[in-house]
Amino acid sequence: MSEQKAQETREVLGARLRGFRKDAGFGSGRAFAAATGWQESKVSRIENGKQNASEDDIRLWCQKTGHEADLSDLIATVRHIDELWLEWRRVLAAGTENRQKQSLPLYRKTKVFRIWDPATVWGTIQTAEYAQDVFQQVSEFHETPADTDAAVAKRLERQSYLYKGDRVFSVLLGEQALYSNHGGPEVMRGQLDRLMAVMALPRLSLGIVPRSAHLALWIGHAFSMFDDQLVMVETYSAEMSVTQPREIELYRKAFELHRRSAVYGQAARNLILAAIRHFDGMASDGERST
Template structure:
């Protein structure tokens, strides 16, 4: 059974409360003692620890100061902000059309210098052809029952691809072989998409790896994700986007990315695989 955005946010808030409770206990304080030290009512401490009430940034700083855990402030505040904006529902963001969703985060793309991208069943948007993007986005417009602005949405996706040609930005991409075999649209659409990959792979600022299906490996990615520098991880479910900004969690995604890229093939070997699939398309 899938978890709804509200359920996930509630569980995340409870996890934050549990971390704060552990800090209090490590400091040897009871709930009433912490309340007395902060000037709060003791029920507020209980509500925060049980995930009923969300702590503010100021609450976290005070809590950590009383518990002599100032080194935890940055991480805990980041976790609290994830709780606030962990899920941004697509339905709400696409009321004005799919273009609005695709243009979101433009500032993030502009300021990011290092992109690390893992996808297991789809070509990343930065490398899609207009035809492939049309097939993909048409499905989401229908699925989310949003306004059909497919031409504007595809144009927005194509416009963002100008980032690829800025020498100051680097892209490390790892795709599962399934991503280049999963067919959206006609064989001609897929052939054009694979030709596009062969072209962008030659850019000096792009490292493009493919993990073959029949290869020994240690890790399996459960979902695609993008790492923007070392400040944010973004991933998507069928109904929502998730932004991860907690430093400890970002570090785990970075470790996972390194595990996933180890069995990937690059350069000439990757090109051979793409060409073989093109031949299969006929």
């Protein structure tokens, strides 16, 4: 999925550059290569999305084709390709604590948070025990350093932003998130109690999309939206940063459609209470079996 997205973006960029070349009177890649001092194969690879163009490549391309006015937009596209996907193995090479630390500056400058997670409780409202189980799974899955305690501490540090400043947090969870079992019944009961508590925060709204809700949009994947500037999407293999305004607008629209299916207030509390009863039953069954 990550390579497909990057490849599509490279191909769109290459097609645009090919148009610039032809409009400037360079009828072939060979002629343009001669004008730039490049190999003809480099021109072909860039135009066909087979090679990433560097920022210097873009500057020279715009200069030779008379498209200096498009330079800033094209540079933004190149940077978008470079940062579009960060492989988890590289991000987590020094452990999960470092990745959690990297989030803190983003939290400091963000004013409006929009969070959608259909299957897992959002990290910033996780309990330490729940987060510990999640981080252990991440370390084992990616075979990266197990610095779970340090990572949990950094994740809990993010929670301070729930209580200070004028930030607004709009959080949507799928009902499945209330039942996805991280850590066992006792940990889950603690996490569900935590959800009940954060619902009282004045600048946080917590909506739950019931399993049987009539959906305005298919469930899709989890994402976190920071103001209208950045959307973060996590997959098993990589983390995607969405910065293009057109794509950010699609995620904003997706969030609003999911919100139509959500319940709030007492209806949301009732769903959480039902999940608590479920894990109470699991704990009782476990005690009887022992």
